[in-house]
Amino acid sequence: MSDKTTQPPSDPQAKRIILLLAATVALMMTGVGIIFPIYARRLSELGGGVQTLGAMTVAFMLAQLIFAPIMGSLADRVGRKPIILISLAAFTLANIGYLFAPTTTAIILIRALQGALSSGLYPSSMAMVGDIMPEKERGRWVGILSASYAAGFIFGPLVGGILYDGWGFAAPFVVSAIMASLALAAAAIFVRETLPASARTAVSKSPTRPRFSLRNRDWSWLPRPLTMLGALLLIDFSVVFAFAFVEPQMIFTMYDDLGWSTVQFGILVGAYGLTAAVGQAVAGPLSDRFARFPIIIIGILLNALFYAGLLMFTQFPILVLTAVVAGTGEALLMPSLSAYYLDVASEQHRSRVMGLKESAAAAGGVAGPLLISAVAAALTAQQVYLVALIVTLIAGVFAVLFLRQPRSSARTVPEPAADTSIMR
Numbered sequence: 121m122s123d124k125t126t127q128p129p130s131d132p133q134a135k136r137i138i139l140l141l142a143a144t145v146a147l148m149m150t151g152v153g154i155i156f157p158i159y160a161r162r163l164s165e166l167g168g169g170v171q172t173l174g175a176m177t178v179a180f181m182l183a184q185l186i187f188a189p190i191m192g193s194l195a196d197r198v199g200r201k202p203i204i205l206i207s208l209a210a211f212t213l214a215n216i217g218y219l220f221a222p223t224t225t226a227i228i229l230i231r232a233l234q235g236a237l238s239s240g241l242y243p244s245s246m247a248m249v250g251d252i253m254p255e256k257e258r259g260r261w262v263g264i265l266s267a268s269y270a271a272g273f274i275f276g277p278l279v280g281g282i283l284y285d286g287w288g289f290a291a292p293f294v295v296s297a298i299m300a301s302l303a304l305a306a307a308a309i310f311v312r313e314t315l316p317a318s319a320r321t322a323v324s325k326s327p328t329r330p331r332f333s334l335r336n337r338d339w340s341w342l343p344r345p346l347t348m349l350g351a352l353l354l355i356d357f358s359v360v361f362a363f364a365f366v367e368p369q370m371i372f373t374m375y376d377d378l379g380w381s382t383v384q385f386g387i388l389v390g391a392y393g394l395t396a397a398v399g400q401a402v403a404g405p406l407s408d409r410f411a412r413f414p415i416i417i418i419g420i421l422l423n424a425l426f427y428a429g430l431l432m433f434t435q436f437p438i439l440v441l442t443a444v445v446a447g448t449g450e451a452l453l454m455p456s457l458s459a460y461y462l463d464v465a466s467e468q469h470r471s472r473v474m475g476l477k478e479s480a481a482a483a484g485g486v487a488g489p490l491l492i493s494a495v496a497a498a499l500t501a502q503q504v505y506l507v508a509l510i511v512t513l514i515a516g517v518f519a520v521l522f523l524r525q526p527r528s529s530a531r532t533v534p535e536p537a538a539d540t541s542i543m544r
Contacts (some may be wrong), residue, residue, distance in 0.1 A: 153276015192475020264403015399451025
């Protein structure tokens with residue numbers, strides 16, 4: 121890649137960059153969705169069971185927890201595109217690795233490496249929105265990009281099941297690897313770098329540049345006030361934790377206690393996922409119009425209604441309705457929350473801050489399953505749902521207390537003379 125001084129992208133060019141990135145992510149996530157229901161089958165063929173599947177999940181989330189801030193920092197130093205390409209390459213190689221892995225231990229290790237190397241995809245892609253979209257349009261474009269992450273899980277699992285039933289365990293992994301390879305090629309050819317060379321230079325020369333020692337570390341790059349940042353991270357942690365904490369109990373309750381069929385459970389999950397995916401693309405602009413804070417609060421409250429519904433109701437139609445309501449809550453919450461991070465992060469550290477967001481969510485994904493495994497024998501199903509409801513509402517309280525900041529609150533750090541280099 122060569123530095124070539126050009127004009128910053130025009131509005132149509134900026135939109136095209138984000139749309140191309142969203143299409144790339146959707147293609148990759150469809151491949152992920154294809155192999156999602158096949159993990160258990162593959163592990164079973166190698167002699168693994170529920171514990172192995174749990175270890176595989178925890179390994180991935182722990183890797184994301186540790187490496188998301190690191191990869192985000194690198195994206196602020198070397199640019200967004202290289203980190204995105206590394207992440208997409210990691211998905212491609214992992215699919216091939218799953219296919220040829222001889223043991224369950226090998227699969228767990230591959231999953232951990234995939235989590236580490238792909239942890240920069242979300243921070244880098246979201247930072248691209250902050251790089252080229254004005255604050256008044258970020259919610260809209262974050263929503264479109266977020267929807268592309270969810271899109272793959274709408275039809276991917278169904279396709280994966282058909283491939284497995286028709287051609288065995290190899291077919292889903294091969295198709296997923298092909299889709300990840302296509303996404304990688306598309307990103308390499310069509311997605312442009314959005315971080316100017318001047319910003320990369322400023323970060324590399326800054327005393328706050330990434331260092332891997334905590335000793336004498338400078339934390340001045342963190343958005344201020346820290347109570348606001350803490351509330352944002354707590355919301356990300358709590359939303360993921362609550363669902364991860366409830367999910368195992370919910371599955372057993374619906375199958376064993378309520379006598380639901382697999383189709384009924386699939387309808388419930390599909391209603392939530394489809395509403396969240398489509399809703400993020402549609403509801404993203406609301407925080408641009410009405411400010412981030414009220415949309416975040418409404419999203420948290422609607423999300424909490426799902427756990428309240430699990431507490432109070434057992435009827436299938438009502439629970440599907442609560443899933444739709446919760447999906448609407450996620451559609452409102454996630455674009456607004458991501459846009460809020462972009463608003464308060466300095467230009468030089470957008471990806472790094474988004475890496476913290478991804479790390480907080482991953483921490484919730486690790487803590488939820490571990491805690492429910494430890495306390496499941498001591499809690500009833502109703503108590504599990506109550507814990508998730510309380511955790512979500514606590515996040516809402518912190519949002520009310522600490523997120524009422526001016527929308528134009530992004531800090532800037534002195535930079536050298538502007539350089540409008542946009543690399544291909």
